[in-house]
Amino acid sequence: MAHSSKGGQDRILRTKFSERLCHWAIVICFFLAATSGLSWFYPSFSWLSGFLGTPQMARMLHPFLGIAVFAGLCYMFVRFVKYNLPARTDAIWFRNVKGVLLNDHAQPLRIGKYNAGQKVLFWLIMLSIIVLMLSGIVMWRAHFSHLFSIPVLRLAILAHSVAGIGLILLILGHIYLAIWVRGSIKGMVTGYVSRRWVHQHHDRWYDELAAKEARAKGSET
Numbered sequence: 001m002a003h004s005s006k007g008g009q010d011r012i013l014r015t016k017f018s019e020r021l022c023h024w025a026i027v028i029c030f031f032l033a034a035t036s037g038l039s040w041f042y043p044s045f046s047w048l049s050g051f052l053g054t055p056q057m058a059r060m061l062h063p064f065l066g067i068a069v070f071a072g073l074c075y076m077f078v079r080f081v082k083y084n085l086p087a088r089t090d091a092i093w094f095r096n097v098k099g100v101l102l103n104d105h106a107q108p109l110r111i112g113k114y115n116a117g118q119k120v121l122f123w124l125i126m127l128s129i130i131v132l133m134l135s136g137i138v139m140w141r142a143h144f145s146h147l148f149s150i151p152v153l154r155l156a157i158l159a160h161s162v163a164g165i166g167l168i169l170l171i172l173g174h175i176y177l178a179i180w181v182r183g184s185i186k187g188m189v190t191g192y193v194s195r196r197w198v199h200q201h202h203d204r205w206y207d208e209l210a211a212k213e214a215r216a217k218g219s220e221t
């Protein structure tokens with residue numbers, strides 16, 4: 001089990017440094033891309049482009065920030081996809097979602113490294129960024145938009161807006177859940193979570209790690 005005993009408390013490595021670095025870089029780029037994007041929806045939102053300095057800077061940087069988010073999510077996809085594939089035990093989580101929301105841990109839910117809700121979110125985030133990227137290229141006036149007809153451009157603008165708002169809402173839900181499950185943000189900052197946290201929130205992953213640890217100990221003796 002990848003763990004350390006700093007401060008006498010057993011900690012388990014949940015997220016590696018490169019993954020954390022990528023995640024927080026995505027957060028910064030996403031915040032700037034989302035606020036600049038929203039600033040063009042309504043005149044009363046225009047102040048949001050101020051995070052990038054001026055409306056002109058926002059106009060210029062928005063596509064590059066979007067590409068950075070896409071590139072970061074490609075890396076996250078490669079690193080995390082194996083933990084987000086559907087498992088038969090996900091049905092138990094869906095059946096007991098009420099208990100999960102009430103923080104009731106009485107029944108073992110056989111949750112792997114990520115729970116079924118996180119998996120759904122993972123795939124929706126990936127779907128949204130693909131739509132944003134493809135429609136964004138079509139709309140990119142400086143380079144590509146002249147290659148497409150007006151109806152295709154209109155469709156791209158609609159798809160970009162829907163996927164953009166959708167992704168912002170998904171991320172707001174993601175942040176809410178990250179705050180709600182105490183210890184998970186610390187895990188994304190330091191990389192480590194407590195053994196108790198893993199046992200409480202990801203019981204099947206805990207058993208897998210314990211079995212791995214037992215095997216490693218067995219091969220040492």
Ligand code: HEM
Pocket residue numbers: 014023026027030031069076080083084114118119122125171174175178184185186187188
């Ligand atoms: C302030 C904003 C954010 C916070 C506080 C936050 C927090 C977290 C935390 C705590 C985890 C780890 C969950 C766990 O270990 O169980 C996580 C995972 C993740 N986050 Fe964020 N996040 C934020 C923004 C974002 C954004 C903007 C994106 C993408 C556009 C994103 C994409 C992901 C992905 C793909 C994972 C991996 C989840 C999985 O594999 O199922 N996050 N985030």
